[in-house]
Structures are given as C-alpha cells and as structure tokens.
Amino acid sequence: GQNIDxxxxxxxxxxxxxxxxxxYQTSGFNGLFWYQQHAGEAPTFLSYNxxxxxxxxxxxxxxxxxxxxxxxxxxxxLQMKDSASYLCAVSDSNYQLIWGAGTKLIIKP
Amino acid sequence: xxxxxxxxxxQILAAGRRMxxxxxxxxxxxxxxxxxxxxxxxxxxxxxxxxxxxxGKGEVPDGYSVSRANTxxxxxxxxxxxxxxxxVYFCAxxxxxxxxxQFFGPGTRLTVL
Numbered sequence: 115g116q117n118i119d120x121x122x123x124x125x126x127x128x129x130x131x132x133x134x135x136x137x138y139q140t141s142g143f144n145g146l147f148w149y150q151q152h153a154g155e156a157p158t159f160l161s162y163n164x165x166x167x168x169x170x171x172x173x174x175x176x177x178x179x180x181x182x183x184x185x186x187x188x189x190x191x192l193q194m195k196d197s198a199s200y201l202c203a204v205s206d207s208n209y210q211l212i213w214g215a216g217t218k219l220i221i222k223p
Numbered sequence: 224x225x226x227x228x229x230x231x232x233x234q235i236l237a238a239g240r241r242m243x244x245x246x247x248x249x250x251x252x253x254x255x256x257x258x259x260x261x262x263x264x265x266x267x268x269x270x271x272x273x274x275x276x277x278x279g280k281g282e283v284p285d286g287y288s289v290s291r292a293n294t295x296x297x298x299x300x301x302x303x304x305x306x307x308x309x310x311v312y313f314c315a316x317x318x319x320x321x322x323x324x325q326f327f328g329p330g331t332r333l334t335v336l
Contacts, residue, residue: 118265144321156313156327157266201265209321210281213258213265 116140118214120202125220126192134187134200134217142207148176148187149201151216157201160187189219197221226250229314229328236304236335244299244331246314254317255297256325257281257289259310266313272297273320304335 117139126132138146145164149157163169163178163185175188187200199216206212227248236242248255253274258266268281272291286308288300297316301308312331317323 147324156329158327159324162324203266205321210268210271211266211325213267215263215265 116204116206116212118202118204118212120200120214120217122215123218123220125222126189128192128194128221128223130192131188131190132192132219134189134202134219136185136187136202136214138183138185138202138204138212138214140204140206140212143180144205144207144209146176146178146185147203147205147211148185149203151199151201153198160200192221194221194223227314227316227326227328229312229331231331232329233332234334236301236333238305238335239303242301242304242333244301244312244314244333246297246299246328247295248297248314248316248326248328249295250316250318250326251294252316252318252326253294254320254323255291256315256317257287257297257299258313258315259283260313260330261310269299269312304333306335309333309335 120136148160151157161176168177173190178185199218201216202214203211230245256271257269270289272278275294314328315325317325
C-alpha cells in the first residue's frame with residue numbers, strides 16, 4: 115500500500131528553527147510537495163523536490179532523499195504566522211498526489 | 224473571478240438528498256481534482272479530470288460523480304447524501320498532470336444529518 119507518515123503535532127518557539135519530517139512508501143515517485151494550511155483555509159504550495167538534496171526558499175527549505183523515502187521541511191526564524199498545518203504529498207507513478215495527514219505546528223512566544 | 228472558486232461555502236444537508244458542489248477556475252488549467260479532508264486523515268482524492276471531456280476515479284469515488292463539460296467547471300454531485308460524507312471538500316486545479324503544483328479553492332464544509 116501507499117503510505118505517508120509525518121508527526122501529528124509539533125511545538126516550537128518564536129524565532130527558533132523547526133524541522134518537520136516526512137517518510138513515504140508509494141508506488142512510483144514523481145516528486146514530493148510541501149503545502150501549508152492555516153486553520154479553516156485551503157492548502158497553499160510551499161515547495162517541490164524531485165531530485166535529492168536541499169531546496170532553499172527564503173526562511174523555508176525542503177530536503178529529499180529518494181533512497182531513504184524521506185523528506186523534511188525546515189522553517190527558520192519562526193514567526194507566529196507560521197502556526198499552521200504542514201502537509202507532505204508524494205506524486206505517485208500516475209502523477210496523483212498521495213497526502214500525509216499533516217503536522218500541526220504550534221508556535222509559542 | 225481570480226483563481227479557483229467553490230460554492231457553497233458551507234451546507235447542511237438531510238441524508239438522502241441530492242447535492243452538487245460547484246467549482247470554477249479561470250486559470251485555463253487542464254487538470255482539476257476533488258478532495259475530501261477529514262480530521263486525522265490526509266486529503267483523499269475523490270475524482271479527477273486531466274482535461275475537459277475526461278474524468279477518472281480517485282481513492283474514494285463511491286457515492287460521488289463528476290462531469291467536465293468545459294475547461295473551467297468541475298462540479299461534484301452527491302446523488303443521495305449519507306452522514307459519512309460529512310467533510311470539507313476542496314477543489315483544486317493544475318496546469319497539467321505531471322510535476323505541477325495544485326492550486327486549491329477555499330473549500331466547502333458539508334454536514335449531512
């Protein structure tokens with residue numbers, strides 16, 4: 115079966131760094147996406163990785179290791195507005211997205 | 224219209240009733256998707272359309288139907304609603320079907336009593 119695992123909830127302090135992990139087992143791999151979803155809102159795109167390595171975009175970075183079936187999202191200089199759920203999704207052999215349940219990130223002052 | 228819109232925003236529905244959720248995009252995207260999101264679960268694909276005139280079944284298609292008569296519109300119909308269809312429904316679109324970011328509508332919160 116296809117499976118995406120990520121922690122249910124994490125807590126971090128404003129100004130700090132947090133790493134959200136995602137492991138996956140899917141039938142085929144055509145890239146991994148990270149989305150942000152604020153409570154009551156739609157998911158919005160953060161990053162896309164298809165090759166191994168680190169992709170940096172401002173305060174957010176995403177890493178992929180295809181051999182390990184592993185990715186992480188790194189958020190630096192945390193701000194209160196970063197409080198949200200972070201969704202990991204893998205594009206499978208049919209280019210359909212398989213979604214993790216999301217990680218709720220709580221930022222404390 | 225800018226982006227992707229959904230209607231209604233929320234709805235309370237009696238079991239057994241028929242309901243159509245509307246989705247419209249103005250980005251001329253070829254691919255469109257319907258997901259449901261339930262607490263503790265990831266987004267689950269209900270139906271998709273790779274291009275106007277074609278549709279396909281996702282992970283949880285039972286009890287739902289879709290049509291794609293043109294590029295812009297992708298309505299989702301519940302023929303006879305049941306309480307297990309209580310959920311938040313998101314419509315999404317992407318330029319193509321491979322390696323493409325999906326853009327999401329604001330969602331429809333549906334309660335079936």
